[in-house]
Amino acid sequence: MKPIGLLMREHRLIERLIAQINRELAETSKTGRVDPEFIQAAADFIRTYADRTHHGKEEDILFKELATKQLASEHKKIMDELVEEHALARKLTASVAAARDAYVRGNSEAWTEMVHYMQELTRLYPGHIEKEDKRFFYPCMEYFSKQEQDNMLRTFYEFDQRMIHEKYQKVVDDLEKAAGQTQGIPVKRI
Numbered sequence: 532m533k534p535i536g537l538l539m540r541e542h543r544l545i546e547r548l549i550a551q552i553n554r555e556l557a558e559t560s561k562t563g564r565v566d567p568e569f570i571q572a573a574a575d576f577i578r579t580y581a582d583r584t585h586h587g588k589e590e591d592i593l594f595k596e597l598a599t600k601q602l603a604s605e606h607k608k609i610m611d612e613l614v615e616e617h618a619l620a621r622k623l624t625a626s627v628a629a630a631r632d633a634y635v636r637g638n639s640e641a642w643t644e645m646v647h648y649m650q651e652l653t654r655l656y657p658g659h660i661e662k663e664d665k666r667f668f669y670p671c672m673e674y675f676s677k678q679e680q681d682n683m684l685r686t687f688y689e690f691d692q693r694m695i696h697e698k699y700q701k702v703v704d705d706l707e708k709a710a711g712q713t714q715g716i717p718v719k720r721i
């Protein structure tokens with residue numbers, strides 16, 4: 532498999548999550564209510580999977596390697612746009628999570644913000660994914676030899692292996708922080 536095969540497979544799961552957000556938004560417009568549990572699950576997916584795991588491989592490995600090549604200006608331009616879109620997705624997800632927290636704390640007005648930021652996410656992702664799948668990934672691979680592509684795929688797998696540990700290290704860190712235990716049992720960082 533080419534490294535972009537793995538990234539495109541991840542795109543399919545991100546699309547399924549976006550479809551679920553669209554379904555939830557349609558439900559919300561009927562009931563006028565937002566399900567905070569849904570928002571939490573969706574925000575966690577985007578933060579941990581779409582951003583840290585998927586964009587992480589794109590930015591920290593693929594784009595970084597591409598930056599060492601003599602890129603055609605068209606590809607450089609698209610790569611810059613993709614990085615900007617990742618930053619925007621990160622900002623929107625943080626805004627959804629903040630609005631959700633405010634809503635759970637009793638600010639009933641915050642639901643309109645949650646809906647707004649979720650709508651923005653559902654607008655951003657399909658175009659972003661299409662740009663990568665149809666205009667960027669295949670021409671990108673032309674810059675790499677077969678050996679470089681194989682190495683990149685291996686680096687992708689190694690990156691993925693770290694994610695589950697990073698995710699749950701953060702869960703424990705956050706629980707300790709919430710309990711006011713700044714001096715929890717130290718866990719070795721990866």
Ligand SMILES: [Fe+2]
Nearest residue numbers: 586589613663
């Ligand atoms: Fe991306």
Ligand SMILES: [Fe+2]
Nearest residue numbers: 538585589663
């Ligand atoms: Fe992507």
